[in-house]
Amino acid sequence: MNIDLYGFGPALAAGTLMTVKLALCALALGLVLGLLGALAKTSPYKPLQWLGGFYSTLVRGVPELLWVLLIYFGTVSLMNRLGEALNMPGLELNAFAAGVIALGLCFGAYATEVFRGAILAIPKGHREAGLALGLSKGRIFSKLILPQMWRIALPGLGNLFMILMKDTALVSVIGLEEIMRHSQIAVTVSKQPFTFYMVAAFIYLGLTIIAMTGMHFMEKRAARGFARANQ
């Protein structure tokens, strides 16, 4: 195998950067959506419960690739109309934005269940203690529930992030220049498909290892002060 990758090394590095950017942006959107979904699902109001359930069931039942395609191609007419209304002709969703929305949506649907489990795992007494201290509902959530949820939800979110990072490859289908897209371009020039897709595979493996290491330290930090029962 050629070490200089036929001059495509810098392009692949740029693709890796794009993949990381895409994954982190989708993660941010997904965390917000997941938290909102979990709050909706655990709220005492029926319509909100129904909405949260509808979101997580619908999004989890349809392939990620279909969401990417639907959001990229399906919003063209919508964005056109919006562009006319805002007097900005030619308004469109670029591949990066569509990818962030689609992957964030899918991450959020799974994160909804992870966060919901975390909320349910916090003893009822903690909330009641907050009420007894005269804290408002919002403060109970932000000061009591949310910090404790983090430790419980972290392993589940870590798994979801690994899945998300691999799903970023799907966005190459709508032309975003991340690792896969750059590999495809390199293949058309060099006629060495196996070499370049193998390089792409090893970049993803490297990213996974980095994410795994990061998760390990975050979990260790989040679990400080908690003794493990089985050790």
Added chain:
Amino acid sequence: MNWEVIIKWLPRLAQGATLTLELVAIAVIAGLILAIPLGIARSSRHWYVRAVPFSYIFFFRGTPLLVQLFLVYYGLAQFDAVRSSALWPYLRDPFWCTVLTMTLHTAAYIAEILRGALQAIPRGEIEAARALGMSKAKALFYIMLPRAARIGLPAYSNEVILMLKASALASTVTLLELTGMARTIIARTYLPVEIFFAAGLFYLLISFLLVNGFKLLERWLRVDACQGR
């Protein structure tokens, strides 16, 4: 929403759905068969037995399915030895490439499920089997594997649903399964929202049927009677 278009193209989408079902069915059954030796080897006590399945599982779980699919479909053609081999008519065909990739991919995940299930069997049950004079192999086939099948079944049903969704990637290697069919129809009608919506409904329907089918299977295998002890 243009309902007439959806109804008009439903038969073609259903045709795509049958190909999707075919891909998923072959992959999850062949993957299960491949995963049994992998999972058993993965839970071995000896590191040299564990090493090969460990690296296999690490590679297939750590890289995107799309990369694996491209490696098999486009990548293998780089080698003259593959192109002149007897398998070339199969490895040239997108259907067999997708089936092969999905099988290898899902086998890694199922092997990991199986390992978890094998390790979750209470030690006393294995010791009881050995105390009754069963050989290691006999205990594995008559006690451990049937027990692991029941412990791992819920996770296996998740994996089947994930493979159903992963099969959408087959559309990137020109297969006309549900997503591929939807993209072809959209290229003709220019109605992405309607057609993708209809395809999404098909996926929801299939996963709903699969979830309920596995519920029946769990009842038939009496999974709940084996748990909660």
